[in-house]
Amino acid sequence: MLQLSNENSFATAGKVETGTLGDMAALNLAGLIAAAADTIAAHAEELTALDQAIGDGDHGLNMKRGFEAVRAEAEAFSAKPLPDALKAIGTKLVMTVGGASGPLFGTLFLALGKEISADPDRASLTAAFGKAIEAVAARGKSQVGQKTMLDVLQPVHDALSGGKTAAEIADIADAAAEATVPMKALRGRASFLGDRSIGHMDAGARSTALLVRTLGQAIGDNA
């Protein structure tokens, strides 16, 4: 069973109680959504600045709009079984984030919702997450090494499967986002820049790392 940490370092994340991930879905998904939306809002300008360097400069605003839309329906979403809640979040992100990020982040949650069980343990969460990453790769016609969110998602999956703690996984995600800096973009708007995309962090990789740290801190290490 995935156990929630008693320690909740996110004061704004709402009440996080001890329980299984299934309990969390019923009791505290709203808290997780709030934590994610707070993180995205706090970093919106930074994400936009990253996207201005090599994209079209709307990533921060788009993500903020999407996560605020999810936050607005957090109560209704958290009343659903975990798979349905994740699918509802994914659909909302598809419809509200816009840009290319909407379908990509939306597909991540939609596919996770399709693959996950109502009360997953760490192994089944990891397996579902792996399938969700494949869905994102198919949606973006991309793969690891092309300076995208996949460059963070895949190391996070490997760390989950390798038994790392939430804090270790968050650090791995940050390092993976940092590792997109010297990469040359091969997908998305940044790929039009060719070699000039080298030297900038991918905005989608950064937002993915931010979400991994936030959700990891809220869910805790007792998985």
Add this chain to the structure above:
Amino acid sequence: MSNVGIVIVSHSPLVAEGTADMVRQMVGDEVPLAWCGGNGHGGLGTNVEAIMGAIDKAWSEAGVAILVDLGGAETNSEMAVEMIGEPRAQKIIVCNAPIVEGAVMAATEASGGASLREVVATAHELSPS
């Protein structure tokens, strides 16, 4: 209408509308046609909800061919097709073709009663392989 429908999806509403104008003037009214463009907030971009609406508007039992401009338009169009779901999704194809030439050629083919497969093949002939 029994002819294949054409949907034009651009990051710019002006490009999408202009392309649709060219189709109407060069091909006529025999083809169901819809366009969308912009991010829904006044800026450039594409929007899944708007694309789903355009597919509804241009819907034909013979199917719908979608012409797109840059990468995000393709990603969002494929997302829209998936959200529409079966049984309609199997009759909707996102074409790999230049948006203006592709729309005009696909609509020309569609206006003669061609199948979805033939319409899409005509658009694809415009793409360097």
